Amino acid sequence: MPDWKKELRKRLRGLKIAPEREAEIIDEMTGHLEDRYQELIADGVEPGDAYKSAIEELSYTDLVEELPKVVPVNHGPAIPIGAASSASLFEDLWRDVRYAGRMLRKSPGFTVVAVLTLALGIGANTAVFTILNTFLFNPVPVVDAASLAAINTTQSKASKEQTVLRPVSFLNLRNYQNQSHVFSSLAGYSELLSLTMQDGSESQRVFGQLVTENYFDTLGLKPALGRFFTPDEDATPGARPVAVIGYSAWRIRFGGAADILGKSIELNNHPFVIVGVVQKGFKGITAIFGPDMWIPSMMAAELLPPPQQKALEDRAVLAFTGVGRLKPGGSLPQAQADLRAIAAALENEYPSANEGQTVTLQPLAEAALGTQGPGLKIGSMMLMAVVGLVLLLACSNVANLLLARASARRQEIAVRMALGAGRRRLVRQLLTESVMLGFLGGICGFFAGFAGCQVLWSFKPAEYPANFADLRLNWNVFVFSLIISIVTGLIFGILPALRTSRTPVAETLKEDARTAGRSLRRIGLANALLAGQVAVSLTLLVVSALFLRSVEYQYTIDPGFQTKHLAAFMLYPGQQGYDRQRIEQYFKEVRERLDRLPGVSSASWASNLPFWAQAQSGVTIEGQEQRKKSEAISTVVNTIELGFFETMNIPLLEGRTFTEDDRAEAEPVVIVNDNMAARYWPNQNAIGQRIQLPNEKSFRRIVGIVKTTDYGSLGEPPQACVYLPFRQKYTDSMVLYVKTQGEPEQMFSTLQSELRNIDAALLIEDVRTGNKLIAQALWGTKIGVSLLGVFGLLALGLASVGLYGLLAYNVNQRRREIGVRMAMGAGQARVLQLIIREGMTLVIGGVCIGLVMSLALGRMISRFLYGVSSYDAVSLVGATAVLLVVSAVACYLPARNASRVDPIIALRQS
Amino acid sequence: MGVPLEQEWKKGSAEMLILALIEDQPRHGYEIGKLIERRSGGCLRFHVASLYPLLYRLENRGWIQGRWVEKASQRRRRYYRLTPSGQKVLAQQRRSWQEFVEAVSRVTGLENA
Secondary structure, X not given: OOOHHHHHHHHHOOOOEOHHHHHHXXXXXXXXXXXXXXXXXXXXXXXXXXXXXXXXXXXXXXXXXHHHHHOOEOOOOOOOOOOOOHHHHHHHHHHHHHHHHXXXXXXXXXXXXXXXXXXXXXXXXXXXXXXXXXXXXXXXXXXXXXHEEEEXXXXXXXXXXXXXXXXXEHHHHHHHHHHOOOEEEEEEEEOOEEEEEEEOOEEEEEEEEEEOOOHHHHHOOOEEEEOOOOHXXXXXXXXXXXXXXXXXXXXXXXXXXXXXXXXXXXXXXXEEEEEEEEOOOOOOOOOOEOOOEEEEHHHHHHHOOHHHXXXXXXXXXXXXXXXXXXXXXXXHHHHHHHHHHHHHXXXXXXXXXXXXXXXXXXXXXXXXXXXXXXXXXXXXXXXXXXXXXXXXXXXXXXXXXXXXXXXXXXXXXXXXXXXXXXXXXXXXXXXXXXXXHHHHHHHHHHHHHHHHHHHHHOOOOOXXXXXXXXXXXXXXXXXXXXXXHHHHHHHHHHHHHHHHHOOOHHHHHHOOOOOOOOOHHHHHHHHHHHHHHHHHHHHHHHHHHHHHHHXXXXXXXXXXXXXXXXXXXXXXXXXXXXXXXXHHHHHHHHHHHHHHOOOEEEEEEEOOOOOOOOOEEOOEEOOOHHHOOOOOOEEEEEEEOOOHHHHHOXXXXXXXXXXXXXXXXXXXXXXEEHHHXXXXXXXXXXXXXXXXXXXXXXXXXXXXXXOOOOOOOXXXXXXXXXXXXXXXXXXXXXXXXEEEOOOHHHHHHHHHHHHHHHXXXXXXXXXXXXXXXXXXXXXXXXXXXXXXXXXXXHHHHHHHHHHHHHHHXXXXXXXXXXXXXXXXXXOHHHHHHHHHHHHHHHHHHXXXXXXXXXXXXXXXXXXXXXXXXXXXXXXXXXXXXXXXXXXXXXXXXHHHHHHOOOHHHHHHHO | OHHHHHHHHHHHHHHHHHHHHOOOOOEEHHHHHHHHHHHOOXXXXXXXXXXXXXXXXXXXXXXXXXXXXXXXXXXXXXXXXXXHXXXXXXXXXXXXXXXXXXXXXXXXXXXXX
C-alpha cells in the first residue's frame, strides 16, 4: 500500500500547521487518497497508474495556498509532532481537570486519605514557612525595608568575629545626619527601655524607645490616629513630653479608647501626652519583641537609666542606633565608606570619646534579628529541612496509594490506550489528577498550617501580648503553599503516572479484572518507597530524640549559681520618682529586713538579670593602655549589693567580697571572675591589679576573684565578668534576689507583703523563681524541640500508615493465594508469620538505612547538642524501638486479616 | 481564459454544494467529493487539494462541524454535518442563487429557450 502519509507530510512541511492539527489533516486526507486509490484499482486501473492519479490530486496549488489560511498555524518555534498545540492546550487541560475531578469523586476514600496526608505535609511546611517569613524574610514591616541600613559603633581594629555592635552617641549621630550624603533620611532609636507607666492610679510595666523626630518618616510609616512628632518637639531637651503609641498597645493596654489622643500618662514619674497611634502591625524594628511607645530623643534625661542620662551632651554615652534610608541607587558599602570617613574625622576631633571607634552598617532586616539572628536562622532552616522530609514522606505515601490504585485502573488505562490515547496524553491526564490532589491537599494544608502556627505562637510568654511580633500571613506564604502543592503533586504523581502509562494494552485487556495484580516491578517500587519512608522517619525520630535529650540535659546544666531556692523581684524605685538618697535607703532597708525574715537565708540586689546580661567592651587594664579601645576587652558588668555572692551561692576563690567600707569616697574596687583573671593575668595574681571601666575616670583595684557563671545564656562559653559595689556605682534599677530556705514559691506572698510594708507605693510586677529563669532561658529552644518532636511523630505516623496501607493492599490482592495456601494446610499462624515477615523485612531494611542516615546527620548537628553525643545510644535505641513497635502493629493488623481468610470463599471468588 | 472563469464559478457555488450535500445526513470528505462528481455528471470535480481547505473554511465559520467516527472494521473517518447556522446560510444562498440564475436567464433570454 502506498505511503500516503509520507507524501502528505512532504507537501505540508513548511506550512507551519500546528502539529496536532497537521496530524489530523494527514489522517483525513490519507483516508481520501486511499479511497480514491482503491476505487481506481476496483475499476481495473493498474496500481502504478492509480497511485499516480490519486497523488496528482495533491498537486493543485490550492492545498499550499489555501490550507494555512483555514487551519491554525504555529508562529513560534516548532513543537515536536505529537505535542499539543497551545490552542488546544487549555481545552485539553480543562477536559483533564474535569475528568480528574470525576475520577477523584469516584473513589472518595482514596481521595480523602491522600488529601489529608498531603495536608499534613503541606501544613507543616506552611507553618514553618510562616514563621520564617515573619522573622527572617520580612522582620520589619516597613516600606522598602531593603533600602534601610542600621548604623552601629564598632572597634576599628576588631576582627569580624570579635566585632561587638554598640549604639552610636547622640552627638555623633547628629554629625552623621548633617554630614553624610548617602541617605535620603537618617534617624536614631534607643534600645528598648523598660518603663513604669502610671495611667491614673494603675502602674504597669511598658516598653518604650527614644527616637529622633524623623524616625517614622524614615521608615515610611503612617499614623493610624493623630500624628507623629514635629521637628520642634525634638529640638529642646526635656521641653516637649509627648508620645506615640503602638497599635497593639492602644488596643491592649488602653482598651482601644477612642479619646486616646491628648491623653496624659506618666512614664517613670514624668507626665507625657499621647499625640498619635502608629499604623497597625508595626511593633518597632526588632524582629520578635518591640516597644509599646516611642518618645522624642530630647526626653533622654527623663527616661534613660542613670548611666546614660547624659546621652544628649556626652559623646561617650552610646545610646542610639542609627537607621538610614539609602538614596535611590545607593549601596550599603558606599554608605559605610561615607560614614566611616565622617567617623575618622570625628575620631580626630573628639579623641577622648571616639578613639579606636568607627561605624558599621548592616541591612536593617539583619539588625532587627539582633543577637538572636544566627540561632533563629539555623533553627528555622533545620525545621524547614525537617518539614521538607515530612512532606517527602507524605508524597511517598500518596505515591504508593496511587501505585495501588494504578493496578486497579489498569483496565481503564488499557481501554483508553486501545482507543488511541497516546502515552504522553495519558501521563498528562494522570499528572493532572495528582496535581489536583496536591492542590486540594494544599488548600487544607494552608489553613491547617496557619492554624498550627497560631497555636504554636500562643505558647510565647503571655506577659506582654502587645510587644511580641504578630505572625504575618501574606502573599509570600500563600504563593509558597501554592507552589509546594503543585510541585508535590508532580513529585508523587510522576513515577506512578509513568509506570501506569506503560501498561501493555493487549495483555491487560485480556486479563481478568479481578486477577489483575501488581507486577513484581511495581511491588519493587512501592517497597523501595516504603523502606525509604521508614529510613527517613527513623532519622527524624533520632534527631528529635537527640534534641529532646539535649534540652533535658540543659535543664540540668549548672549555671554557676543556685536556682532551687531563688526568687527574683524586679523593682524600679527610680522610675517612680525616688531620688538617689531614698533609693539607696530603700535598697539597704529591703536587704536588711528580708535578711531577718524567717524562711529567708539572705537577700541582695544586682543590676543584671540572669541570662540577660550583655558584654560591654572598653575595659582598660593598667599598664596595657595601648590595647585600649581599638582592641576591645569585653566583659559583663554587674553592679551588686552586699551579700550577692552568698545569696547566689557563687564561690569566692581568692581575695575578699565587698564590704560596707567600699564607699564612694574609698578606693574604687572591683571583683572579677576567674575567667577574666586567667585570661588577662595568666600566671600572675590578678588581685591588686587595676582596671578602668568605660566612662570612668579612675582605675579600680581588683580585690577578689569569684567563680565564673553563665551570664548571657544557659551553657554559654565562659565570659569575663566584673562586679562593682553598689556604693561606688549607683544605679536606680536593680533586681532583688532572695535565697529562701524552702521552696521559693511558698515565700512569694510573705516576701511581697514585707516589701509592701517597707514601701506600699512601689510596683512589684515581675516575680520569678530560679527555675522559671531557667525555663525562660530555654523557651526558644523548647519550642523548636517540641516542633521537632511533633514532626518526628508525624513522620512516624505517616510511615506506619504507609506500611499498613501497602500490606493491607497486598493481602487483599493475594487473598486467592492465601486461600490456596490455607486449603493446602497452612495454619493461621503460618499465614500470620508470612505476612508479618514480609512487612518487617522491609522495615528492617529501612531501619538499617535510617541508622546510617541518623549517624551522618547526627555528626552534622552535633554542635547544636548540649551534653549529648550524636551517637547517643539512648536516642538511637529508643527511636529504633519505637519505630519497630509501631511498624509491628502496622504489619500485624493486615496479617491478622490475612490469617482469617476463609479458603472456600477466597477460592470461589476466583 | 476559460479555466480561471470556471474556477471562479466553482468557488462561488462550491460552498453551497457542500452545505446542500450534508443537509440531510453527515458525510465524510471523500463521499462529498464523489457525490458532487456523480450528481453533476462528472462536470464538477473536487480534488483533495481543493476540497479539504474548503471544508475547513466552512468549519471555521461554524457552518459545518466535523467529527471523527469509528465504525467496526473500518478506518476512522471525519464526518461533517450541517450546523444550525449553516442551515440558515444554505437557505440564504439558495435564495440568492435562485435570484441570480433568474436574473441571468432574463438578461440572456435563456428562460425562453
